[in-house]
Amino acid sequence: MTGLDQHLPALQVAVPMVASAFVVLLNPKGLAWAATTAVSAMSFAIAIQLTMLVTAGTPLTYAMGSWPAPFGIALEVDSLSALLLLVITGASTIALIGARASIDAQIAADRQIYFYSAWLLAVAGLAGIVVSADAFNIFVFMEISSLASYVLIAGGPDRRALPAVFKYLIMGTIGATFYLIGVGLIYMMTGTLNLADMELRIAGVSDQRPILAAAGFITVGLALKAAVFPLHIWLPNAYTYAPHMVTAFLAACATKVSLYVLLRFDFFVFQQNLDGHTFQFAAYLMPLAILGILVGSAVAMFEGNLKRLLAFSSVAQIGYIMLGASLLSAAGLTAGIVHIFNHALAKGALFLALGAFALACTSLRFETIGGIARAMPWTFGAFVLAGLSLIGVPGTAGFISKWHLIGAAMELGPPGLALVAVILISSLMAVVYIWRIVEAACFGAAPADFPDVRVPPLLVTMIWVAAITNIVFGLVPDLPLELSRDAAASLLGHVK
Amino acid sequence: MTPENLIIAALIVPLIGAVLIALTGRINANLREAVTLTTAGTLAYIVWNIVPTVFEGGRPAVTLAEVMPGVTIGFEVEPIGMLFAALASSLWIINSIYSIGYMRGNNEKHQTRFYVMFAVSLAAAMGIAFSSNLFTLFLFYEALTLATYPLVSHKGDADTVKSARVYLGLLLATSIGLFLPAIIWTYGVAGTGDFVLGGILEGKIAGPAVGLLLVLFVFGVGKAAVMPVHRWLPAAMVAPTPVSALLHAVAVVKAGVFTVTKVIVYIFGVDFLFSEPSSGWLIYAASFTIIAASVVALRQQNLKRLLAYSTVAQLSYVVMAAAILKPLAEIGASIHMVAHAFGKITLFFAAGAIYVAAHKTELFQLKGIGRRMPITMGAFTIGALSMIGVPPTGGFVSKWYILAGAFQDDNYLAIATIILSTALNAAYFLPIVYMAWFMREDVPPEKPHGEAPWPSVLALAITAALTIGFFLFNGPALELERQLFMGTS
Numbered sequence: 001m002t003g004l005d006q007h008l009p010a011l012q013v014a015v016p017m018v019a020s021a022f023v024v025l026l027n028p029k030g031l032a033w034a035a036t037t038a039v040s041a042m043s044f045a046i047a048i049q050l051t052m053l054v055t056a057g058t059p060l061t062y063a064m065g066s067w068p069a070p071f072g073i074a075l076e077v078d079s080l081s082a083l084l085l086l087v088i089t090g091a092s093t094i095a096l097i098g099a100r101a102s103i104d105a106q107i108a109a110d111r112q113i114y115f116y117s118a119w120l121l122a123v124a125g126l127a128g129i130v131v132s133a134d135a136f137n138i139f140v141f142m143e144i145s146s147l148a149s150y151v152l153i154a155g156g157p158d159r160r161a162l163p164a165v166f167k168y169l170i171m172g173t174i175g176a177t178f179y180l181i182g183v184g185l186i187y188m189m190t191g192t193l194n195l196a197d198m199e200l201r202i203a204g205v206s207d208q209r210p211i212l213a214a215a216g217f218i219t220v221g222l223a224l225k226a227a228v229f230p231l232h233i234w235l236p237n238a239y240t241y242a243p244h245m246v247t248a249f250l251a252a253c254a255t256k257v258s259l260y261v262l263l264r265f266d267f268f269v270f271q272q273n274l275d276g277h278t279f280q281f282a283a284y285l286m287p288l289a290i291l292g293i294l295v296g297s298a299v300a301m302f303e304g305n306l307k308r309l310l311a312f313s314s315v316a317q318i319g320y321i322m323l324g325a326s327l328l329s330a331a332g333l334t335a336g337i338v339h340i341f342n343h344a345l346a347k348g349a350l351f352l353a354l355g356a357f358a359l360a361c362t363s364l365r366f367e368t369i370g371g372i373a374r375a376m377p378w379t380f381g382a383f384v385l386a387g388l389s390l391i392g393v394p395g396t397a398g399f400i401s402k403w404h405l406i407g408a409a410m411e412l413g414p415p416g417l418a419l420v421a422v423i424l425i426s427s428l429m430a431v432v433y434i435w436r437i438v439e440a441a442c443f444g445a446a447p448a449d450f451p452d453v454r455v456p457p458l459l460v461t462m463i464w465v466a467a468i469t470n471i472v473f474g475l476v477p478d479l480p481l482e483l484s485r486d487a488a489a490s491l492l493g494h495v496k
Numbered sequence: 497m498t499p500e501n502l503i504i505a506a507l508i509v510p511l512i513g514a515v516l517i518a519l520t521g522r523i524n525a526n527l528r529e530a531v532t533l534t535t536a537g538t539l540a541y542i543v544w545n546i547v548p549t550v551f552e553g554g555r556p557a558v559t560l561a562e563v564m565p566g567v568t569i570g571f572e573v574e575p576i577g578m579l580f581a582a583l584a585s586s587l588w589i590i591n592s593i594y595s596i597g598y599m600r601g602n603n604e605k606h607q608t609r610f611y612v613m614f615a616v617s618l619a620a621a622m623g624i625a626f627s628s629n630l631f632t633l634f635l636f637y638e639a640l641t642l643a644t645y646p647l648v649s650h651k652g653d654a655d656t657v658k659s660a661r662v663y664l665g666l667l668l669a670t671s672i673g674l675f676l677p678a679i680i681w682t683y684g685v686a687g688t689g690d691f692v693l694g695g696i697l698e699g700k701i702a703g704p705a706v707g708l709l710l711v712l713f714v715f716g717v718g719k720a721a722v723m724p725v726h727r728w729l730p731a732a733m734v735a736p737t738p739v740s741a742l743l744h745a746v747a748v749v750k751a752g753v754f755t756v757t758k759v760i761v762y763i764f765g766v767d768f769l770f771s772e773p774s775s776g777w778l779i780y781a782a783s784f785t786i787i788a789a790s791v792v793a794l795r796q797q798n799l800k801r802l803l804a805y806s807t808v809a810q811l812s813y814v815v816m817a818a819a820i821l822k823p824l825a826e827i828g829a830s831i832h833m834v835a836h837a838f839g840k841i842t843l844f845f846a847a848g849a850i851y852v853a854a855h856k857t858e859l860f861q862l863k864g865i866g867r868r869m870p871i872t873m874g875a876f877t878i879g880a881l882s883m884i885g886v887p888p889t890g891g892f893v894s895k896w897y898i899l900a901g902a903f904q905d906d907n908y909l910a911i912a913t914i915i916l917s918t919a920l921n922a923a924y925f926l927p928i929v930y931m932a933w934f935m936r937e938d939v940p941p942e943k944p945h946g947e948a949p950w951p952s953v954l955a956l957a958i959t960a961a962l963t964i965g966f967f968l969f970n971g972p973a974l975e976l977e978r979q980l981f982m983g984t985s
Contacts, residue, residue: 388642392672394635403564406680424673431668435661443649443657475563 005053009062009075012046012085013128013141015039020120024113033103036116037096043123044093047085054082055482061133069133070197076133080337080487083480084130084253084260087344091252092123095352098462099245101455102355106156106243115155119249122148126257135183136193138261139176142225145257146172149250156243164237171224171234175258178221185214186269198269199494206273215270215277219262219284226258228285228322229292232315239311244355247307251314252348256340259321263337267491278328278495286326290422292319297429301436306357306364309433310350313390316426317343320405323419327408328495333488334481335404341480342389342397345473349386349466353379356463360453366436371446373438375453378460380441382467387434389470392427396474400481402427499549499556503571506542506581506622510535514615521608529596532611536589539618543585550578551976557628566688569635572628574691575980576761576830579973580754581625583834584747587841588618590955591742594845597952598738601852609646610736616643621747624754630679630689630763633755634671637719640751641667644743648735655734662731667718670725675716678709682763691758693980695765706764707774713759714778714815719752722815723785726808733800737848740800745807745840750833753814757829760818770821782816783913785809790920797858799847802924803840806883809917810836817898820910823981825901828894830977831970835890838963839882845956846876849948854941859928864937869947873932875960880925882963885918890966893974 004011019039026032053060059078063069077085096119107115125145132138150172154165187193189210190201205211220231227235235255239247270277296316303309317339324336354364356379361368373380389396402423409419473480497505513535520528549556550573557572573581595614599607620643623636641664649660683689685700701709718725732744743749760769769775786809793805813836817829849872850856850865866873882889895914902910947953966973 391668393638393642394631395639400564402676403567403680406677407684410680410684420677424677427672428669431665431672435664439657439661443652443654475561475569477563481564 005049006060006062008046008050008053009060009077009131010064012043012050012077012131013075013124015046016043016120016127017124020117020124023117023120026113032113032116033096033100036120037093039120040089040093040096040123043127044086044089047082047089047127050077051082051086051479051483053077054079055479070192070194073137074133074194075131077131078487078490079483080260080264080490081130083337083341083483083487084257085127087256087341088123088126088130088253091249091344091348092119094348094462094466095245095249095252098352098456098459099355101359101459102245103243105359111155115152118148118151118155119246121145122152122250126253129257130260133195134193135186135195135198135265139180139183142176142179142258142261145254146176146225149246149254152246152250153238153242155246156241158241160237161241164234164241168234168238171231175221175224175231178217178224182214182216182218182221185210185217189214195264195268199273202269202273207275212274215274218265219281222258222262222265223288226255226262227315227318229288229295229315229319232292232296232318235315236308236311239314240305240308244307244351244358248348248351248355251310251351252344255314255318256321256344259318259340263325263491267494271495282326282328285322289319289322289326290419292316293323293422293426297426297433300433301429303433304365306354306366306369306437307351309437310347310354313430313433314343314347316430317347317390320401320423323423324405324408327412328492329408329411330485330488330492331404331408331411333491334484335401335408337484337487338404338477338480339401341484342401342470342473345397345466345470346386346389349382349463349470350390352459352463352466353383353386356455356459359455360451362447366440366444368447369437369441370444371441373441374446376455379455379463382460382463383441384438385467386470387438389474391430391434394474395471397470397477399474400477497545499546499554499573500558502542502546503556503558503573503626506539506546506585506626507571507619509539509542510615510619510622513539514612514619517611517615518608521611525607528608528611529592532592532595532615533589535615536585536592536618539622540582540585540589543581543622546573547578547582549573550575551972553979559628563631567631567683568629569632570628571623571626571632572691573626574693574762575976576754576757577625577627579830579834579976580750581622583837584618584621584625584742584750587742587746587837587959588614590958591738591841593951594741594848594955595738597949597955598736598848598852601949601952602736604650604736606650610650613643613646614739614742617647617743617747621751624751628691630682630691633758634675634679637675637717637751637755638668638671640748641671641719644739644748647739647743648732650736650739651734659731659734663728666725666728666731670716670718673716674712675718678712678716681709681712689763691762693762695761695763695768697764698768702772704774706769706772707777710764710769710775710778713763714756714781717752717755717759719748720756720815721749721752721785721808721811722781723788723808723812726785726789729808730801730804733798733804737800737844737851740803741841741844741848744804745844746837749807749811750837753811753818753829753833756815757818757826760821761826766821766823766826775819778819779816779907779909782812782819783909785812786816786913786917787920790917790924794920794924796924797860799850799857799859799862799928800844802859803843803847806843806921806924807840809921810840810883813894813898813914813917816910816913817901820898820901820905820907822901822904824897824904825910826981827974827977828897828899828901831897831973832894834973835882835894835963835966838890838959838966839879842875842879842956842959842963843883845952845959846872846879849952849956852952853945853948859931862928863931863935866932868945871947871953871957873929875956876932877929878960878963880929883925884921888964888967890963890970893967893970
């Protein structure tokens, strides 16, 4: 590893963070958009380079200021973090490139520079969580990304975003505080914040009450931030009333980053040290995952607002990821982790397309999107493709997740069949809620004063890029699968 | 071109055709129709060029990609698929001629979309016919469902949308809910989903699990329309008649029974399934469907719905024949796909022609129509006779083989079903023929009409001729299947 390559883990965070401070100096607003997009694209390039390094060999570690861990702050990039970095920076870049018209329509011109600054801060925070190998730094970056996303969500013209974001803020803060309490308790007992070090030292005190309490606090706190059912109630409104492009970005990656921390903490630190934690983890998460899948899909079937519909679908999809993880097998974890990637592809594309629809429709409800398929045939086509991926039709990325998840459930034998049934029933529910939208868009009555809006070519292109990736990674899923397999093996390597 | 390249060409040509149809559709309707006909002709030419290789025992194969370890997108042409592909691609030419007459005669809207989706559907059908493993087959199976949705919902009014919802919902629900787990199960226990003569499951599963897996496959392949997953087929009748004719009498439904046959022959293996008592339910389910669908057909007043229920029954002939698990019956199953296709497409063409010329859809309106539309009703009569299985029509040939196969195993249930259903077929088709030719019109039409536009009449005359032709010249098709099931005799 030469030259710049070894500094990439730090640059992954530093580039967007430093840039976010300077974006506010850029006027006119077009320049701010261009700069933000360029920085995001640069982060994406860094993530790609990191992924290539990770797939080529051993995980990358980086000691800040050359202070070695556990004394200094360490950054670490392995397969799991690489996968998430790709999702975060990729979603941000694609959304930003296409976002200009939508952001112009939704955010006042004089506030846009702050909006772009917050966007980059969110990218930096999310990336920071993923590269940190240190429990406290994860908290710091979690706060940075959360605060930035509160700003982003509240930035839209819809005043209902304010109560929504307030709810998110309260819930998010509770989650982060729980996490911090847990980390504090562990620090009290072990005297370390470095995850690898913690893993070693916790063994001696693993039967102590504070550690058990810490495990509870951390798992619940992170589940709250990850919107694991039934701690999801902040999510639908936050997604619904956020500016459309923010929804596209955050829906692809925000909750998944918390899931990432949850997996990392539980598998690296707790699983092998705490008596019976493996069982508790599975017994606690699996029912919640199943409930999340079924309830989320069921609510989505009857929802009238398209963004909220997709938000409830996200609750179900988070359930898929958790279900895979709660199987505690290589196949299950692979399926869950690869779904982090595949769901981001599908949901990102869907929300981008909704953003395009919103340019013409007065609101995103079933009654108001009639005829949009004729007005925006290209956008609608991409929407259908991404919808098929969400359903899990073969040839799309969503199918790859379902295939692995069902395969992993079948490994359990007869009890696994119940899980297979859950997965299939929820897939059928997805058919229902996606096809409701398709029918409304194709056959619904178009309003008389349907505005003649052309979707900006950049946005259509990006929507299609996102939709096509669903097909590409449905037919050639080697990259995400390889990363997921490796990540699953690494997580399981920490379980006795 | 090598046979391998021909396979790829057969998949790509209809897609290129679809793009060209979309482009020319904006310029000129005649040009667009010319593109459709050229594409159909090219596809048939390509497919027929693969036939000699398969006839000589060759099994040209291509693997495009390995999606996951052991899970590939691959194609291999074997006799049953060859027959299906040749059938669908050849009838597409005739159907396109018919469509021109029908769509223009009816002043249908969105004709470009219609022809585009038709071409895409044919590409999917070719993918199903040539697929070399379950995953590839499933990929194109779902593609066919989705590609036909815009054709079924073509009219776009509330009733049509509702029926199209049943169509899509039932086909997707069965395929995702039952077919997909069956496929994953198969890959799980066998480590592969490749179609291998003699099956891949022997020794991998046993006992009741075999029967259960067969349940998942047969009902998961909703396109085979074994009761109770047949309701999508009557619902699909809201589509324009050319769609009902080619897709819902040939390509889509035959894709269903084709899949069931392939699963029995190449996944389970005929001998393995024969040795497993838990698979015995299939013949009962198929027999029940044949009889029940025929009884329902007897009560229909709408011509297209009657034909739909007749199709449900005829499809289960194929399933039942395959389930007899004897070589002669398997040959009968493959041949019946062809024989029924010729007869049923003729019947649908006739029904569509009547609609275009006279705007009549109900049975009681057909009194005396034979005098106004003699060619159409002549073709209809031939098609009806083929459904009943009267010589000299194609339907007789396949029934002969299915019966011979049933006698090989002394399967009296199958024999009784065939006899009873022949009587029922006669009971619902012959009154129509009688009404059309020998009864007088009770209300004269508002304005006198003759035959439908000539392209439609030409098309139905050709398929009627094919129905009779298949009785006389069925040697090559039989020989092809005989090679597969009885060795080169």
